[in-house]
Amino acid sequence: MEIKWLSYVPIYLALCEEKSIAKAALRLNCSSAHISRQLRQLEALLDTQLIQRTTRQFNLTYDGLEFYKQVKVLFAHAEAINEGLDVTNSVYGKLRIAASASFGSMLLSEHLADFNLSHPNIELEVAFTETPLDQIEQGFDVAIYFTETPPEGYVGHYIRHLQCQPFAHESYLTNNPAITHPLDLLDHNNIIYRNSEFTLDKWCFINQTTQEKTNIILKPSMSFSLVTVMTEAMIKGCGIAMLDEMALSHLDSDKRTHIINILPDWFTPNRLPLYILYPKRKHLAQRTSLFVNFIRQKFDKTNEY
Structure with missing residues (x-):
């Protein structure tokens, strides 16, 4: 059975994660007009509005958010399969990371640089913020935050407590x-x-x-x-x-x-355990797995604080 909307998914993911037609176009190296045209065609194929957009607002509809969550998982599975078949064993792509602004920069800055040197083909996009967010909804692959327990639907690996x-x-x-x-x-x-x-x-x-x-x-x-x-x-x-x-x-x-x-x-x-978090998925992208294991090993080996 032909899945007619599948080819539109990369553009839709970029739109949801960049929250801007212009930024999505920049990310995919194409024109804004092409992005807009592809979105209209995707909505027509699905017969539903995915994004409410005005000159100042860009919001996912309920259906748009649900579709995003499902195709995000779908593409994560596809990437994992693709990486498994890659005979060169190279790991590449973008990894989106959200981290606590207060402690993330202090704890992670050196480790992020080391990871980049070890895996130059993985593009790191890091957002430091104190505002709690839904990792899946915001399109992040990994989050590093203080939380008493990992949220439902997420895998959490303990890093340290506040003392x-x-x-x-x-x-x-x-x-x-x-x-x-x-x-x-x-x-x-x-x-x-x-x-x-x-x-x-x-x-x-x-x-x-x-x-x-x-x-x-x-x-x-x-x-x-x-x-x-x-x-x-x-x-x-x-x-x-x-x-x-x-x-x-x-x-x-x-x-x-x-x-x-x-x-x-x-x-x-001890207060507020710090966790590295990612959504539960059957197939985890290799770049995500590499990063999570890299950070865990860094903190397992050091007792700097």
Whole structure:
């Protein structure tokens, strides 16, 4: 049986993932007019509207989104089969990655460069964002985010947890009351992390010697959705920030010397596991599998933070 719409799928995938006719045309190295014509023909073949488009809006209809999800899986299977038959054993194509803006750049920048050097035929398209997204709907192959558990329909490989401590710059501590107990934090300026999904203002502190537990809710004087901005505000002496050591690891030695762990005799339990995520599929594209295994091996071999 002839599947008349099959040849239109690469263009449709590009449209859905680029969310622009012009960008899809650029990606496929063809004209915008050709893209528009192909979309009209595909919608006519399927007898349904796939995309609602105006001069300013580009949105998938319900049918358009469902069709995208199915053909995305279909092409992933086709690519896996094609790669299996490739006698040269070369791996190529585009790999779309979404990662936490706060920690992704710190954790991944070196590893992404190493992967590119090892696999130059794989084009990496990386988006750093703090906005949670539907990987399938947005067309990403892999996502690297903090989540308590992998979402339904996704495979998740654990990378690490956050292990946060209260840090402040010497200049702030010099001009403010001393801190000897977690409850003292309630009387200070606190810089906290907040995004659309959660706020890191509730903390449990445990004394390493006595095992005393203290639960507190920090009242923020400032809140940010980027850890780099939190860190900069803390360095400027604006207050105390609950940070993982990773957030400080890229500071030069002069700046790092003046940053103090205020409560070294206390620790906080692990928070927010970081996962590398990808949609569950029977056939995983070889480039996706290569990248996932590469990143997992990098973190298995190192305990940098």
